[in-house]
Amino acid sequence: MHYRLSLLLSPQLFQLTQSVELSVLTQNIKFIPIAGGSIDMMNERAKEYGDLLVGLGDKIPDVIGFQEMFVEEPTTITLAKIAVTHPYQLHSFPETLPDGTAINSGLALASRFPIEAYDFRMFTEASGYDKLAAKGVLVALIRLPASFAVISITHQQAGISASIANSQLGTGKSLMENFVRSNIPASALHYTAAISMGDFNIEFGDGTNLYQQMIDTLAYEVEDPHTTLNPGQDGFTSPPSNPIKRIDYVLNLKSIDESGMCAFPSSVVINHVVNFLILQGTLKDIDELSDHLGVEATFFIDENPDGALPNLINDNDSCNSFAIPTGSPTTLPTAVSATSRTNVESSILCLLFVIHLLAL
Numbered sequence: 607m608h609y610r611l612s613l614l615l616s617p618q619l620f621q622l623t624q625s626v627e628l629s630v631l632t633q634n635i636k637f638i639p640i641a642g643g644s645i646d647m648m649n650e651r652a653k654e655y656g657d658l659l660v661g662l663g664d665k666i667p668d669v670i671g672f673q674e675m676f677v678e679e680p681t682t683i684t685l686a687k688i689a690v691t692h693p694y695q696l697h698s699f700p701e702t703l704p705d706g707t708a709i710n711s712g713l714a715l716a717s718r719f720p721i722e723a724y725d726f727r728m729f730t731e732a733s734g735y736d737k738l739a740a741k742g743v744l745v746a747l748i749r750l751p752a753s754f755a756v757i758s759i760t761h762q763q764a765g766i767s768a769s770i771a772n773s774q775l776g777t778g779k780s781l782m783e784n785f786v787r788s789n790i791p792a793s794a795l796h797y798t799a800a801i802s803m804g805d806f807n808i809e810f811g812d813g814t815n816l817y818q819q820m821i822d823t824l825a826y827e828v829e830d831p832h833t834t835l836n837p838g839q840d841g842f843t844s845p846p847s848n849p850i851k852r853i854d855y856v857l858n859l860k861s862i863d864e865s866g867m868c869a870f871p872s873s874v875v876i877n878h879v880v881n882f883l884i885l886q887g888t889l890k891d892i893d894e895l896s897d898h899l900g901v902e903a904t905f906f907i908d909e910n911p912d913g914a915l916p917n918l919i920n921d922n923d924s925c926n927s928f929a930i931p932t933g934s935p936t937t938l939p940t941a942v943s944a945t946s947r948t949n950v951e952s953s954i955l956c957l958l959f960v961i962h963l964l965a966l
Contacts, residue, residue: 625872625906626753631667631881632803632854634761634898635684637677639709645679651895652680654887656687658895662883666691667902669748671759672714673805674896676739685716692716694748699726700740707737713744713759713804723747723789727781729763731773736763743778745785752909754790754798758782764807764853771808771816775823778802782825783862791923792867794915799873799907800825800859805898810841810852820855827861831875831903843899846885856903868925872908879903 635655636642643651659666666688675681675697685695697714711726728742745758758781762774782802790798802824808816821828832841832852842849858875862868881900885893 624909626750626909628905629667630669631900631902632671633900634673634805636674636896637680638674648680652683654889655895656684658883659688668718670716673761674712675714676709676712694721707740709739711741717748720749721746722749729774729777731770743781747789752913753907756800758802760804762807779824792925796872797908797910798870799905800870803856805854807853825859826863829858831878835878846894846899854901856901874906877904
């Protein structure tokens with residue numbers, strides 16, 4: 607993680623605030639029965655991809671969201687490879703498969719930083735073979751030294767009707783909205799980023815309205831960083847060797863609802879790229895370690911000048927006081943926090959500019 611200093615104007619003084627840099631990656635990894643090959647082949651791909659992630663050293667993204675981790679053995683192999691740098695991990699949701707399903711959601715999350723709360727919600731609508739998978743949305747609250755990141759990952763169904771796609775998008779919206787209102791104190795909103803990422807199976811520029819529906823549904827204000835940071839680039843992610851469509855996304859949710867009470871003003875995306883790591887494998891007869899390229903993004907999030915954020919929320923400190931029953935505060939689990947940096951505050955009378963210092 608890197609840090610930035612910004613001089614912010616307040617009514618009474620200028621405050622030199624510090625921001626933290628958080629990198630995220632979404633990757634569909636294709637550990638799927640039958641279509642993913644034999645167990646032995648998936649295990650080999652799992653080892654290779656895990657080694658490639660480890661080989662990135664300090665360039666490995668801070669938080670990695672996986673899709674299609676349906677099969678336990680290769681899933682365990684890849685997650686174990688990165689457990690030293692990413693010890694906080696979630697996988698195998700839901701814990702108990704509902705009647706009529708045969709495999710879990712395939713979603714997994716690995717983080718450098720403590721995961722203090724999480725939730726999973728299964729889609730209510732699907733069609734065809736997807737009804738056999740308990741697919742849905744996984745969301746987690748990640749504690750940074752003096753900031754929070756709320757990150758959701760999903761894997762929506764491909765080739766479905768607009769009504770099912772909108773239903774699955776609505777699941778993501780509802781889960782994120784309830785999760786933020788139940789876990790992020792209003793006093794911490796300025797020091798929080800809300801991120802939605804994954805394999806949405808919604809193609810940008812396909813002539814339908816689904817992409818715009820995704821942007822309009824997931825939150826009140828959604829930023830697609832690729833469109834602003836990479837003008838003229840297609841951002842295609844599938845298929846990996848000759849990509850022709852963009853269906854994987856990292857989205858910056860700037861405001862959860864129209865009221866603006868649950869907004870995240872300091873969250874800024876400074877980098878957004880297609881990740882080609884799955885093409886760097888050296889396995890014989892396997893040119894691609896998955897059938898999707900990844901998407902990687904880097905966020906700046908302001909840090910609380912007083913240090914670590916509070917881990918207690920109650921009805922008086924929520925961005926929606928109706929989210930928590932009165933007298934029933936939600937306490938997040940205690941977790942080991944990463945080392946924090948000292949924040950710098952300075953009262954300056956005559957400066958009217960902003961300083962950006964990037965430690966690269």
